Amino acid sequence: MIKVAPSILAADFSKLKQEIETVKEAEYLHLDVMDGHFVPNITIGPLVIDSIQNITNQMLDVHLMIENPDQYIPDFAEAGADIISVHAEACPHLHRTVQNIKKQGVKAAVALNPATPLAAIKHVLTELDMVLLMTVNPGFGGQSFISEVLPKIRQLKEMIDNHNLDIDIQVDGGVKPGTTAVDVIEAGANVLVAGSAIFGADDRSQVIAGLKVKNKV
């Protein structure tokens, strides 16, 4: 089953509650946390996520693009995160960080930048609920999909299937219905993040449904 995770990065923050209501049929809500260090942009923190947890029943999928995530994992768990993704590039002791997430009773995921090989997560794969493969360099919404990541999605799907593991493959960045969404699904992804494609459209429900369609337009 394909799951959709609208990224609120592309929403109108002056009316965030109404914006979130327009995407309530999506399985997840994707929350991009940026610190101005790991990535050049600064976005939201636990305070905003805590407010969001009061207005939706969706799974809160928190994508941490921050340095030293261990320091903040308990805060994000308390704020209502259901899934926490940390970047392998920001975690010198990745196995320990994954355990820290799980200790909070939260699903654990590791994100990889387009240039980071799957070797970076091989030693923690059996511990993970999800792997997030970035198809743009993290930091901004609305960037172009990097199609060179497609073989990495295929390779990860193969690794997961070969070991009989139950791990979601999430893809984030430049995912659009009828084009890149079809490519990532074909490669093996089953959780699709989309920001500008969803919040840039008038009919968000149509885009959410369209992201799950396996034919090109």
Ligand SMILES: O=C(CO)[C@H](O)[C@H](O)COP(=O)(O)O
């Ligand atoms: O993590 C992210 C950026 O670092 C966002 O989730 C991503 O960019 C989604 O936006 P879009 O669908 O517009 O590319």
Ligand SMILES: [Fe+2]
């Ligand atoms: Fe993201």
